Amino acid sequence: MEHTLRVLVRIDTKTSSACIEVRGCLVPENCGDLIGILRHTAALGAHLVVNLSRASHLDVLALDELLARADEVPSQPIAGGHTTVSVQIPERLPACLPPVPAHANPLDNELAFELAFLQRSTAVFRRPG
Ligand SMILES: [Zn+2]
Known part of the structure; x- marks a missing residue:
């Protein structure tokens, strides 16, 4: 990421x-x-x-x-x-979304939308396996 x-x-x-x-x-x-x-x-x-x-x-x-x-x-x-x-410095250190591992469970629509369009993560476009 x-x-x-x-x-x-x-x-x-x-x-x-x-x-x-x-x-x-x-x-x-x-x-x-x-x-x-x-x-x-x-x-x-x-x-x-x-x-x-x-x-x-x-x-x-x-x-x-x-x-x-x-x-x-x-x-x-x-x-x-x-x-x-x-x-x-804020009290808690924020982190952006972690990358989706290749072996992760299939994405649901909501998470796929979040990653692809809001976070612009290319991980959601990888084919499993
Ligand atoms: Zn970051």
Whole structure:
């Protein structure tokens, strides 16, 4: 299953802050992309708030990596100090639907529709056996 990182960056020029809202999947494979976005945004001289509460999938290893590497994001001197990075984490880590194993029971119509059209999973198009 493909995990897609979707990020919305909002800049508040009054407070020199930026809200980076993650809405897709944050997994180890794309955590570096998010760090890159943080670096670019920090280069604008903004305090960063990373909001993970609307993510559809948060992998615990990616979260560890994000927290460990957030301090590496270079800070630039701005009026009153340096940029900061804070991370808002939901109480539970959400996960997108797992891939359907080839030996799984036949799909019912509702699940097939969900996977094929809402999740766009190619697993439902595989022939059994
Ligand atoms: Zn995912």
